[in-house]
Amino acid sequence: MIDFLANYGLFLAKALTIVGAVVLVIAAVGAVSGRNKKDSGDGYIDIHSMNETLDDMEDALKEAVLDKDLYKQQQKDEHKQEKAEAKARKKALKKGTATAEPERKRVFVLDFDGDIKASELEPLREEITAVLTLATEQDEVVVRLESPGGMVHSYGLASSQLERIKRHGVPLTVCVDRVAASGGYMMACLADKIVAAPFSVLGSIGVVAQLPNFHRLLKKHDIDYEILTAGEYKRTLTVLGENTEKGREKFVEDLEDTHNLFKEFVGEFRPQVDLEKVATGEVWFGRRALDVNLIDEISTSDEYLMNACGEADVFVVRYEFKKTLQERISDMSIKTADSLLIKWFSRITNVRLLAK
Numbered sequence: 182m183i184d185f186l187a188n189y190g191l192f193l194a195k196a197l198t199i200v201g202a203v204v205l206v207i208a209a210v211g212a213v214s215g216r217n218k219k220d221s222g223d224g225y226i227d228i229h230s231m232n233e234t235l236d237d238m239e240d241a242l243k244e245a246v247l248d249k250d251l252y253k254q255q256q257k258d259e260h261k262q263e264k265a266e267a268k269a270r271k272k273a274l275k276k277g278t279a280t281a282e283p284e285r286k287r288v289f290v291l292d293f294d295g296d297i298k299a300s301e302l303e304p305l306r307e308e309i310t311a312v313l314t315l316a317t318e319q320d321e322v323v324v325r326l327e328s329p330g331g332m333v334h335s336y337g338l339a340s341s342q343l344e345r346i347k348r349h350g351v352p353l354t355v356c357v358d359r360v361a362a363s364g365g366y367m368m369a370c371l372a373d374k375i376v377a378a379p380f381s382v383l384g385s386i387g388v389v390a391q392l393p394n395f396h397r398l399l400k401k402h403d404i405d406y407e408i409l410t411a412g413e414y415k416r417t418l419t420v421l422g423e424n425t426e427k428g429r430e431k432f433v434e435d436l437e438d439t440h441n442l443f444k445e446f447v448g449e450f451r452p453q454v455d456l457e458k459v460a461t462g463e464v465w466f467g468r469r470a471l472d473v474n475l476i477d478e479i480s481t482s483d484e485y486l487m488n489a490c491g492e493a494d495v496f497v498v499r500y501e502f503k504k505t506l507q508e509r510i511s512d513m514s515i516k517t518a519d520s521l522l523i524k525w526f527s528r529i530t531n532v533r534l535l536a537k
Contacts, residue, residue, distance in 0.1 A: 224502040231495040286493035295328025299335035307500035330363025356482035375476040377467040387462025
């Protein structure tokens with residue numbers, strides 16, 4: 182038992198020393214470079230072909246399921262066919278009888294996973310900029326959108342980014358697998374076509390604001406709180422000050438104006454929607470959303486894109502920010518801490534088993 186305690190104490194001391202050292206390094210680096218985190222906006226576009234991914238998956242499944250000899254024969258036949266086609270093409274080029282192959286449609290897939298601040302806006306704007314350097318009216322942009330909504334100004338800007346695609350004349354499709362509500366639907370309604378899963382949540386065309394007020398608590402403890410403003414409506418409702426009925430009325434008036442702007446926006450891009458019926462702040466599941474014209478088609482994004490691969494070259498486009506030194510060290514420290522915890526639990530478990 183004494184040996185166990187000694188070994189455990191030694192191991193714990195080593196672990197704490199390593200973790201402490203890592204934390205100190207991170208803190209030091211953060212003090213020097215933390216202020217510049219992602220300020221430069223430097224990053225890179227990562228692109229991969231969904232067609233190739235599906236082909237690799239199909240090939241892997243064939244290799245696992247088919248008879249070994251049959252699989253090899255299929256591989257040989259496919260290779261032979263590709264070689265023959267390439268040879269025929271080369272021969273036709275020499276004779277000058279080759280005809281230009283029709284250009285395949287291209288589908289560019291972007292992902293937006295929105296939070297209350299629409300934090301994914303920064304990579305989205307870079308992705309759209311990259312795609313618009315090449316995309317034409319014959320291509321298509323598909324946005325896999327997930328968002329319950331959030332800040333008006335943030336989602337307003339995110340919607341404006343999608344509007345760039347429409348102004349460029351490129352068909353825009355939005356796929357919703359789980360939720361596109363409130364600000365999320367503000368983005369989705371810009372699409373030429375909205376595709377949603379059967380039980381995804383859509384709509385919530387409304388505006389909400391809520392805040393606590395601690396004025397009575399402060400008053401109870403004889404604490405004064407003063408707000409000095411210039412302009413009658415510079416401040417309407419506050420968290421710590423005393424709210425007035427006039428201030429509440431103005432606040433509600435502003436909410437109603439924002440709601441009207443939201444309804445006008447949806448009406449502009451989806452004129453087939455009965456705003457009196459749907460702009461109530463309610464939400465609809467996918468199947469019901471189709472009935473009220475909030476969406477155009479019931480399908481998952483997986484099914485939609487898999488079908489697209491049959492007739493087009495599908496590319497998933499993602500803008501990745503370059504990690505700062507602080508972030509790289511942070512990632513390394515997390516991995517180190519995880520490894521230490523695994524070793525620690527493993528050691529304790531082994532010791533307990535031995536003790537029994």
